[in-house]
Amino acid sequence: MDTSVNYLGVSFPNPLVLCSGYLGVTASTWDNVAKRGAGGITTKSIWLKEHKGHANPVIICNDDYMVNAVGIPDAGIEKAKVEIEEYRKRDNGSPLIVNIIGGKADDFVAITEAINELKPQLIEVNMSCPNVEDEHGKPFATDCPRAADLTKRLKSVTDVPLIIKLSPNVEDIQAVAKAVVEAGADGITAINTYGPGLVIDIDTAQPVLANKFGGVSGPGIRPLAVKKVFDIYDCVDAPIIGMGGMTSGRDAIEMMMAGATLVGIGSALYYRGEDAFKIVLDEMVEWCEANGVQSFNEIIGKTHEVLKNEK
Ligand SMILES: Cc1cc2nc3c(=O)[nH]c(=O)nc-3n(C[C@H](O)[C@H](O)[C@H](O)COP(=O)(O)O)c2cc1C
Numbered sequence: 604m605d606t607s608v609n610y611l612g613v614s615f616p617n618p619l620v621l622c623s624g625y626l627g628v629t630a631s632t633w634d635n636v637a638k639r640g641a642g643g644i645t646t647k648s649i650w651l652k653e654h655k656g657h658a659n660p661v662i663i664c665n666d667d668y669m670v671n672a673v674g675i676p677d678a679g680i681e682k683a684k685v686e687i688e689e690y691r692k693r694d695n696g697s698p699l700i701v702n703i704i705g706g707k708a709d710d711f712v713a714i715t716e717a718i719n720e721l722k723p724q725l726i727e728v729n730m731s732c733p734n735v736e737d738e739h740g741k742p743f744a745t746d747c748p749r750a751a752d753l754t755k756r757l758k759s760v761t762d763v764p765l766i767i768k769l770s771p772n773v774e775d776i777q778a779v780a781k782a783v784v785e786a787g788a789d790g791i792t793a794i795n796t797y798g799p800g801l802v803i804d805i806d807t808a809q810p811v812l813a814n815k816f817g818g819v820s821g822p823g824i825r826p827l828a829v830k831k832v833f834d835i836y837d838c839v840d841a842p843i844i845g846m847g848g849m850t851s852g853r854d855a856i857e858m859m860m861a862g863a864t865l866v867g868i869g870s871a872l873y874y875r876g877e878d879a880f881k882i883v884l885d886e887m888v889e890w891c892e893a894n895g896v897q898s899f900n901e902i903i904g905k906t907h908e909v910l911k912n913e914k
Contacts, residue, residue: 604891606884608642608899610842610864611764611790613698613724617642618899619855619880622846622869623702623729623768624648624673628682630689637697640880643865644690644697648675648704648729649683651714657734658813663802668823669870670800672734672814675704680717687721698724700766704732706739708753712760719761726763727844728754731770731795733818744770744795747778751786758787766790766844769835771797771824776831777838784839792844792867793831796820821870822848829861836862836904850874852886860905 606617620643621636633644656676663670677683683701690699701723705711711728718726730744730753743749744767758765767783769776771794780791796818802811810816828847835843845858846867855866871879887899896902 604888604896605898606642606888608864610844611725611766613764615642615698615865616696617880617884618859618863618865619643619868619884620700620844620865621645622867623727624675625869625872628678628686630686630693633686633690633699634693634695636880637693637695639878640884641697641868642880642884643700645700645727645867646683646687646702648677648702648732649680649714649718650675650677650704651680651710651717653677653679660811660813662817663811664821664870664873667821668800668819669821669873670798670802670812670817670819671796672799672812672817674734674814675732680714684717684721687718687723691721691723700725700727702727702729702768704729704735706735708743708756711753712756715757716760719763723763725766725790726761727766727768727792728757729768729795731768731772733770733772733796733799734814736799742770744768744779744783745773747782750779751782754783754786754788764789766792768792768795769831770795771827771831771847777834780835780839780841784841788841790842790844791835791839792846793835794824794828794847797824797827820847822850822874824848825854829857832858832863833861833906836907849883850879852883852888852890855883855887856890856902859899859902862904862907864903
């Protein structure tokens with residue numbers, strides 16, 4: 604079957620994209636992930652200047668969930684520019700989504716301007732990380748007016764399609780989605796990690812993570828992530844990158860039926876190994892072939908259609 608999908612005018616060879624924050628910060632690592640079957644690559648969040656992460660241990664995983672407080676360490680834009688330019692030269696067919704982050708709104712604007720010069724296929728804005736609150740305050744995506752104002756400012760400094768990454772840690776994700784789309788967002792990514800959460804080592808009664816608290820991801824958040832994407836699809840006309848605990852072909856198809864055009868593969872790299880992209884895509888294709896589906900476009904938002912027809 605033809606596995607390609609179009610997202611905001613960019614052609615992806617398949618709908619599975621690397622989630623931000625996983626697997627390295629260099630062109631050669633991204634290229635390797637693409638060669639292992641990723642339809643697209645999202646960079647980890649890039650800061651304007653060097654940013655220190657949290658102390659170790661920063662992550663704990665089990666069969667059900669991951670909790671991380673990596674704190675987004677990064678070398679800053681100058682280093683990232685070199686890697687982005689190098690990746691573009693590889694021309695491997697898997698588009699690059701450059702994910703950016705800032706502390707203050709002015710930082711987001713400055714980094715968007717700098718990334719705009721490189722003309723990546725897409726820019727994703729991380730307004731939703733729960734792990735840098737101590738330093739930078741509540742994420743922009745937890746407040747409609749702040750999220751909308753920032754989106755408007757970023758749109759005014761770039762002609763690269765702009766995707767806003769939303770937080771699940773809000774009362775009304777539809778309100779935030781509507782606010783950023785009305786402010787000019789071209790696409791939405793949902794979701795960033797839940798939380799913060801806490802894991803305690805009962806033998807010492809101490810938090811496991813040095814940062815004490817961290818964002819929750821992995822299979823345990825999957826139904827919650829699917830519901831967020833379902834709700835967003837219902838209220839805005841902007842294509843969605845859906846993510847949160849996607850570890851099998853059935854999970855990815857479920858996420859597309861909820862409304863996602865692209866599906867993020869993150870924790871699956873831990874649960875299914877480094878060939879997760881190929882494994883999950885093969886499972887998707889097998890399911891489609893068994894169910895007479897010829898293109899993934901047929902299943903995007905399918906559950907909405909089914910529910911509408913039931914009425
Ligand atoms: C270790 C780790 C690092 C992450 N770093 C980033 C990041 O730099 N930028 C970002 O937007 N999201 C980051 N995320 C969030 C993921 O991109 C994703 O939204 C979330 O983990 C849900 O997907 P998953 O359950 O497949 O991991 C990170 C998640 C983890 C577990």
